[in-house]
Amino acid sequence: MSWIRVGFSATKNIIGYTSILPSTGCQGCSTSISPGYSLYQYTQIQSRNYSFVNKVGSDQLWGGVTSVSAAGRKRGRTKSVKRRINLNIGQKIGYGKKGMQLPGLNTWVLTKSNERIKAGSQTDEQYEITLDSIRDFRGSTKKSRLKRKYPNPLNRGYNSSLLNGTSLGMPAPVRDETFEGFDSVLIEGKKVTNITATEGKVFASRALVAVGNGNGLAGFAVAKAKHPEVAAIKARDKAGQRLMFVERYKGHTIHHNTHAEVHCTKLFAKRTYDGHGVVAHKVIKDLCRLSGIKDIYIKLEGNTKNRITMTTAFFNAMTHQETHQELANRTNMHVVEFSEERNNVPVVLASPEDGKVQEKYYGSERDVYDLDTLYTKGKLHWTRPQMRPVWERLRFTSYQRRMAKEFRRRGQHEAQKVRRLCGLEPSKEERMRRDEVPKKEE
């Protein structure tokens, strides 16, 4: 028997361990191990009741299991290592297997009638069950790393992980001036580096923030700081002091088509009708919201990744507009709007303030004063014409066959509605009756 042999050459700990075995061992094999009892009776048992478990603190103990070396951490071994388990979960001082009453610990010392409560004992059956259930629950759930909390899509910016595109609130007040009604957007937060002689690579963060009140006042600024949030707030307050006024036509769109160019970024802005909405790059959508432009079409060309040039180009285009009144004064002509929605009646938007109106066109002026191309040096932004699909362009036979097949059914859905209104559409039963095939008489 292996355990007997072990008994002879065992260390004292193991002997102590073996001594327990017979009392708890299985009774089914008592016959086979009976010779061992004789040996057991004559050996002298030494036992010293201490273990390293009593001497070493729990933190140190757990450290042996959970810690990773510095080299290992670099290689990402922290991911695979075991996590610490709370062994005391569900336990509470004063509550235990025996649901004892301990006045001052788990009950009041005095009753209502100022009598002392005596410590009493009674068994608590529920205690163990709850403890087990808590431990089971912990075992059943998968232990995972801390999950990132995703912000609500309405609150987050351009990207869920970064702060870009989020609001930073209104800028800090300057003296007694408060920026009520203003809002700000962090357009870009970026880590920038500087290499110094003494320290090597030094990191800093840079923030581009735009502010505006949504009613013609807007501005932007760039600021740097060591911490990204500090840089953002610094830029926000700076932008509050660099406000510009954006001219708008009837408070919804710009006065005329314009363009602006900053370094490699080109920006084309088109005026649109009421209700068109803002169709632009996501950054420029925010800028339009802050400056109060509701209907515009903006196309960016060239470098579309540089957000600083983008914003400068936007503000350049918006602040260099010529209002209709200014145009009328400059040219000594009426500025007139035509639209089919107004039956093509000439609506005079502005006429010269001094009253001196030019009598008639001179020379080739008629071509020049088309306001769509006046401010873009006679050029229009070119849009690619929409291509029809190949089968439609080349008139494939299969396509023509399909169209011929659908010819009868085309537009019937609309026609059915009209018939229903006029009371001509047959009811369901009537149609079923009509569809029934009459039986042939034999």
Next chain:
Amino acid sequence: MSCNLSKAAFLQTFRKLSCVHSQLLLLRGVHVSQFKPPVVPTDIDPFPLFMEEGVQTILNDITGIDLKKTALLQPKKLPLKPVLRAVPDKELKRLQADSFKKERSKIEQRPPFMRARKEISRELARNPEIAPVMTNNLLFIDTSAFTRSERANKDKVVVVRDTEGTLRTATQEERDRAIQIAFPVRGRTIFPSSFFKPENLHNALQRCRYSYVLDKVCVQYDPDHPEFLRITKEIYDYILERMEFDALRGTRHFGSMAFYLSLCHREYELVLDMLERKLIVDVMDYIRLHRKIHSQEGSKGSLSKPLGYDKKNFEKLMGLYMKRITGNRKKQAEKMVESLLEAGLPEIIKENLSQRELIDSYLKLETNVY
């Protein structure tokens, strides 16, 4: 709140009403008042009277042209891009004259006021021997030459062969349907939409969309169609009850309405409305028209010569007109005239005339030349 409606129903109808005047009427409870709808006299044939040149010019003048009204925003299916242009003074005048002319040509196309058409039933031939072969009615239209779709209804021959074998001219309803199939009018449907049902029509009228409904009716029906007469009469009565003549002023339906009111001896309300708006010249013209329509000679009688538009003639004309009206109305009219005299009648007349001259000068401008 002295009306018979329950509180909820009252609020519901009140919110629906877009005009202040009808809201006031509802508050006063006038919609349950004893409004007597006008009756069209049977002894006068209105059409030749209406088509007279003098009458037409008066109707044109009364209507006037209001460019602000035509430039009101009308929702289209697709919002079209507005075009901006810088134009000198002469060019602007030319453009304005262009739209004045367009507007006048629209106004001149006012729907004529006619009697309802008569039912046709004429048998051409009877051949009962072919009856066993006939399973359906056969309808024949003369499509030999294209005529203008507006005239097609009158010119074309439409004939029906019955299942009993008789050949007869088609009834008016059959004609309408057949001709709409052969010579379709744009926007007209063979079966009229439920929009023209009284309950739906009332809903549209409550929102004060008179000219919109009238335009739709003009497309769907011919002016001598009994349905056309019924609907237009309903709308005109609705306007008369509420005194909202200004909603139609400047549109092509104003002239027709004024003619209808004058024909039914209900011109008083319109005259009062014109006096209130200080349109003295219009009042003088309109009373002249009224006297012409109800003169004993009828359509044969000529229009009285236009008197000079001044204070003296106005007083004279109003004096003659006042003799016919009696009671409470007379007092009201007298009061109006007095207040106008106090406000300075000659100046008002001068202003009215200058307004007309402005329109005339625009209409005379040559628009094709720069």
